[in-house]
Amino acid sequence: MSIVHTILKATLDFILPQRCILCNDEIIQGMLCNNCLDYIPEAKPPLCQFCGRPIKKRSRCGFCKKGTHIDYGRAFMLFVPPYDKIIHHFKYRKKTNLAIFFGRAMASIIKSHYFLKDADTIVPVPLFWWKNLRRGYNQAALLSEIISQECNIKMNDILKRIKNTKTQTRLNEEARRKNVLDAFRVKQNGIKGKRVILIDDVMTTGATINECARVLKEAGAKEVYSCVAAITPG
Ligand SMILES: [Zn+2]
Numbered sequence: 001m002s003i004v005h006t007i008l009k010a011t012l013d014f015i016l017p018q019r020c021i022l023c024n025d026e027i028i029q030g031m032l033c034n035n036c037l038d039y040i041p042e043a044k045p046p047l048c049q050f051c052g053r054p055i056k057k058r059s060r061c062g063f064c065k066k067g068t069h070i071d072y073g074r075a076f077m078l079f080v081p082p083y084d085k086i087i088h089h090f091k092y093r094k095k096t097n098l099a100i101f102f103g104r105a106m107a108s109i110i111k112s113h114y115f116l117k118d119a120d121t122i123v124p125v126p127l128f129w130w131k132n133l134r135r136g137y138n139q140a141a142l143l144s145e146i147i148s149q150e151c152n153i154k155m156n157d158i159l160k161r162i163k164n165t166k167t168q169t170r171l172n173e174e175a176r177r178k179n180v181l182d183a184f185r186v187k188q189n190g191i192k193g194k195r196v197i198l199i200d201d202v203m204t205t206g207a208t209i210n211e212c213a214r215v216l217k218e219a220g221a222k223e224v225y226s227c228v229a230a231i232t233p234g
């Protein structure tokens with residue numbers, strides 16, 4: 001950063017103090033105030049063992065009950081208002097620093113999980129190249145970089161998105177599965193016999209991650225786990 005930029009930024013910071021992205025309270029550093037941080041709705045047990053979604057009693061949630069290629073999965077927080085706004089900032093408003101916040105939280109979950117901690121490699125869910133170019137970054141890859149450093153597990157950007165799929169937001173469960181069917185390819189060899197952790201920002205029905213897991217297993221992955229920043233409740 002040039003000296004002019006540095007001075008300009010310092011001046012702007014002085015004129016426009018930083019504010020919490022959720023409640024707009026003034027903060028000294030970071031993006032969330034202490035109060036909002038304290039109330040983050042973490043995904044707490046009992047959890048679906050396959051996707052990590054909090055559930056009432058059963059061992060798998062309504063989505064995984066219909067079949068899943070994920071062996072074990074975990075999530076950091078629930079994708080519920082107003083906290084879903086943090087994900088929105090991370091994904092669409094270039095608040096890429098949030099990768100450090102979410103990545104560290106996800107890393108600590110991975111490090112304390114009996115299976116996930118021993119994974120061989122970390123694979124981000126890819127974006128279609130055009131979306132990646134337009135956004136300027138893949139949020140799942142940013143998370144994977146942080147998690148890889150924190151957990152000391154190699155990251156391998158081995159998946160490629162070959163279909164520019166429709167946004168899933170307005171689709172029902174069945175339509176989501178169809179939408180992502182055959183949307184991914186494995187780019188090169190090297191996944192055979194490996195235990196893989198798939199990383200993404202949000203999981204709703206799990207259709208996207210599940211399709212990635214299917215492709216990885218087809219390419220010979222021994223086990224596929226998942227870890228996401230946020231998950232919708234069961
Ligand atoms: Zn706040």
Ligand SMILES: [Zn+2]
Binds near residue numbers: 048050
């Ligand atoms: Zn589940």
